[in-house]
Amino acid sequence: MAKNELDSTLKIIPLGGLHEIGKNTCVFEYEDEIILLDAGLAFPTEAMHGVNIVLPDTTYIRENRHKVKGMIVTHGHEDHIGGIAFHLKKFDIPVIYGPRLAMAMLEGKLEEAGVRDHTELRTVMPRDVVRIGKAFFVEYIRNTHSIADSFTVAIHTPLGVVIHTGDFKIDHTPVDGESFDLQRLAEHGEKGILCLLSDSTNSEMPGFTPSERSVLPNLDRVFSQATRRLFVTTFASSVHRINIILQLAKKHNRVVTVVGRSMLNLIAHARNLGYIKCEDNLFQPLHTIRGMPDENVLILTTGSQGETMAAMTRIANKEHPHIKISEGDTVVFSANPIPGNTIAVVNTIDKLMMQGAKVVYGRDKGIHVSGHGCQEEQKLMIALTRPKFFVPFHGEHRMLVKHAETAQSMGIPTENIIIIQNGDVIELTEESIRVAGKVSSGIELVDTTSSGMVSAKVLQERQRMASEGVVTIAAAIDWNGKLLAKPEIHMQGVVTSIDRSLLLKWVQQRIEEILSVRWSEFVTGNEANDIDWGSLQVMLEKELQRCLRRELQCQPSLTLLMQIPEEPPTSVKAAADGRRRRTRPTAQVAS
DSSP states (O other), X not given: OOHHXXXXXXXXXXXXXXXXXXXXXXXXXXXXXXXXXXXXXXXXOTTSTTOOEEEEOOHHHHHTGGGEEEEEOOOOOHHHHXXXXXHTTTSOOSEEEEOHHHHHHHHHHHHHHTOGGGSEEEEOOTTOEEEETTTEEEEEEEOBOSSSSOEEEEEEETTEEEEEXXXXXXXXXXXXXXXXXXXXXXXXXXXXXXXXXXXXXXXXXXXXXXXXXXXXXXXXHHHHHOOSOEEEEOOTTOHHHHHHXXXXXXXXXXXXXXXXHHHHHHHHHHHHTTSSOOOGGGBOOGGGSTTSOGGGEEEEESOTTOOTTSHHHHHHTTOOSSOOOOTTOEEEEOSOOOTTOHHHHHHHHHHHHHTTOEEEOSGGGTOOOOSSXXXXXXXXXXXXXXXXXXXXXXXXHHHHHHHHHHHHHTTOOGGGXXXXXXXXXXXXXXXXXXXXEEOOOOEEEEETTTTEEEOHHHXXXXXXXXXXXXXXXXXXXXXXXXXXXXOEEEEESOOOOSOHHHHHHHHHHXXXXXXHHHGGGGBOSSSTTOBOHHHHHHHHHHHHHHHHXXXXXXXXXXXXEEEOOSSOOHHHHHHHHHHHHHHOOOOOOOO
């Protein structure tokens, strides 16, 4: 090995996916080259008013964009590919490699965002090896997950091989017949793995995750018991689950109407690629099923997580323009709430029940299984790869800690295991692993309705408006710094026992005090219109905000509408002319 390679380190920098579920994004850096692994999104919390999408802070990538050689995508879930279109608006990625289904979904996203020409998409197959830059060779190894075309990757670097498991479970009877390539993992383990980065999502759960096939008989029983319309909601990207649902729909003589854009797109791509196989006449548009007998209808929808704008949520809220729940309908939630969504899901279920639906949900019904491996599968991953160093990835803190304990029980020394956070810089050599620093690792918030980023200041303003209300004050001020009329005040969402007329009196007094004492600060010259109205407005807003906070004992968002006459009156012009005459310099005669 060359001397410079001995001196170099491999940096691994997660920007998302640690101490959380979602926005999985990771940087691999060797000398002057960077490759990215996945670029996902997360969904907003209730406090993120008006925010639709949460992305990781990509400041580090933007600052080092000249080093970026490409991206590897492990699979097509939104928490792994949903951020790519947004990132391409800020920095180019020369090439993106990924499996067929993920690339088909991604191409549509990039076209819609207008950034398709910012990168090159290349499809990979199992055991394909791609070269990215000079330092990285990446091999795609088939794994099993809740979406078709999911991969583990072996990243060959000058210092050794790093295995990133991606999301995985070990399903020995996969719905699509595509088994986990455990043999290839074992071959890499035999040769020697420098470091294993492994999915930690179910590290608290003992045993094995059941096979996807295990839900089929339980869903079959539910379908057979439904006497009227049947609604089923699941993750839009759960290709294997959707396949099972479509098979059962055919068996029970039901036509299928798909409601929800993301699910429609996924099914279209999966059918084109052969991952979903069914006859065209199984699907019927919404308007054609109205005249059909209820017992022959299945409506497949998005909204299994209680998302605000998803189809099932809108149906539960009686906001869907074409679908209403009827007494005796059966609604099946073939998904468990992900962390943070439980309340939204429970509220949706309650509303459906109140409208007369029979709702089938819950872990005890056996109608959903996880796409992530439990402890025994995590142990098998470690046993097959036999890594020198181990880093638990993809999960909340308690999950990472439990996974680290599992690795220790498998014989990996404690000093060879590190638990990290987003933004931590892992430095790997052939003989050591350590956290060598930290980069920016916050969040970037997107309001898709305006196609803009939501800054921390804007979010804070929205939170204040939601929690403390809004006060609008209109004040007309003349060119002499006097109020032309009493101010007007309007309050929305402000809780106070103070009489509005008394509050208006305080506001008027404060404005008059400020104008009387400080007006001269905003007269900037000798011209009649030399008034710095902008600075005056800023100062008035600041002082009125203090006044409201003191009197109302809260801090509502304040908007000041300052009205001024279009032209200064004649008296003001005359006064300005007088000032100019008094200040005009005396002509000097050269000697």
